[in-house]
Amino acid sequence: MVQASEALLNPETVLAELNKNAVSHVVWLPDSETNWLYLLMKAEPSLTLVTVGREGLAFSTAAGLYFGGKTPVILIQNTGLMEAGDSLRGWGLGLNLPVVLLVGYRGWTRHGVTTDTAAVYVERFLNAFGISYYLVENNHDAPRISLAFEEARKTMRPVTVLVGDEYHGFNR
Amino acid sequence: MMPMADILKAFKEYRGDAIVVPGKGARYWVDMTTRPELDVALMPTAMGGRAAFAFGLALAQPHRKVVLFDSEGDMMMGLNMLPTIAEHAPQNFYHFLLDNECYATTGGQPVPNASKIAYDVVARGAGYARTFAYDNLESFQINLERIMSGPGPVFTALKIVPEIENEPIGQRKRFVTRSREQVRQDLWKALGIAG
Numbered sequence: 001m002v003q004a005s006e007a008l009l010n011p012e013t014v015l016a017e018l019n020k021n022a023v024s025h026v027v028w029l030p031d032s033e034t035n036w037l038y039l040l041m042k043a044e045p046s047l048t049l050v051t052v053g054r055e056g057l058a059f060s061t062a063a064g065l066y067f068g069g070k071t072p073v074i075l076i077q078n079t080g081l082m083e084a085g086d087s088l089r090g091w092g093l094g095l096n097l098p099v100v101l102l103v104g105y106r107g108w109t110r111h112g113v114t115t116d117t118a119a120v121y122v123e124r125f126l127n128a129f130g131i132s133y134y135l136v137e138n139n140h141d142a143p144r145i146s147l148a149f150e151e152a153r154k155t156m157r158p159v160t161v162l163v164g165d166e167y168h169g170f171n172r
Numbered sequence: 173m174m175p176m177a178d179i180l181k182a183f184k185e186y187r188g189d190a191i192v193v194p195g196k197g198a199r200y201w202v203d204m205t206t207r208p209e210l211d212v213a214l215m216p217t218a219m220g221g222r223a224a225f226a227f228g229l230a231l232a233q234p235h236r237k238v239v240l241f242d243s244e245g246d247m248m249m250g251l252n253m254l255p256t257i258a259e260h261a262p263q264n265f266y267h268f269l270l271d272n273e274c275y276a277t278t279g280g281q282p283v284p285n286a287s288k289i290a291y292d293v294v295a296r297g298a299g300y301a302r303t304f305a306y307d308n309l310e311s312f313q314i315n316l317e318r319i320m321s322g323p324g325p326v327f328t329a330l331k332i333v334p335e336i337e338n339e340p341i342g343q344r345k346r347f348v349t350r351s352r353e354q355v356r357q358d359l360w361k362a363l364g365i366a367g
Binding site for chain 2: 025048050051052053054056057059060061062063064065066067068069070072086087089090091094095096
């Protein structure tokens with residue numbers, strides 16, 4: 001049986017995965033559950049945070065960073081991912097960008113009927129673009145983040161991590 | 173209004189070893205450049221992200237100038253990138269806007285508020301410390317050394333003569349001849365980045 005504390009996804013766990021994969025820049029747009037992760041990232045000297053005003057710009061920013069030799073990650077919510085469709089196509093897939101997208105899975109639930117359309121459509125959206133994705137819901141799933149990095153490097157394509165627990169920082 | 177080719181010709185003298193993102197200027201720049209390995213011409217990608225892309229390059233290569241030739245239609249789609257650029261204030265970032273007041277590649281329809289918007293004022297309001305605007309070549313040429321010798325981020329709005337295209341897309345001349353992957357590989361080799 002999974003212990004209660006292990007059933008959460010701690011921001012420290014996510015940060016450790018970013019460090020393990022030599023991430024240099026986090027290109028992001030905050031969503032309602034990422035504050036604890038933000039505080040940790042901000043305090044991490046190896047990371048530069050780049051806040052964009054709209055999610056589509058995260059892809060072109062990340063592309064520039066990659067062309068300049070850095071290792072960016074994109075941290076956005078599923079709503080913003082869908083808004084960014086053409087940027088994912090043109091800057092992500094079009095430039096063979098091996099970037100990992102950490103996507104907050106707003107509306108995700110294992111229980112009952114999923115009513116939030118942000119959750120209803122996001123996997124269909126990723127499938128339409130042929131983007132691989134891994135679901136991460138707790139600390140036990142965290143190694144899947146490294147799998148996503150490995151796949152992105154190997155395939156030279158964006159790979160998504162759907163974060164089903166959205167860091168749960170406020171539950172500490 | 174200035175011919176795009178004349179602007180690029182003037183800039184060429186100040187290029188040095190800068191990385192250049194020529195944007196729509198690629199049509200002339202590919203024949204002018206002496207450092208093609210440092211040119212990042214990637215048309216077409218997705219409209220609205222060119223400034224963000226060049227900014228990313230500037231962040232990644234802080235010790236080398238990055239020069240962007242943006243266009244106003246693209247900038248309109250990514251206007252909210254300006255505060256992000258200003259926040260990080262990369263001193264190596266030189267942002268030129270080629271403003272022909274229209275969507276030239278779709279037949280010349282005007283962009284929103286085409287002749288009245290002041291892009292240099294928008295950039296200054298977003299937080300760029302140095303901004304300029306020119307609508308004649310002589311003034312631009314006189315001030316180009318000042319623009320390029322000072323620190324970035326600097327924004328320079330340039331009114332250019334529209335070069336409107338009406339030919340079907342498939343029949344238009346392709347100015348960018350290297351693949352996107354080749355562009356990246358050439359750049360990485362020039363910058364000493366291990367692939």
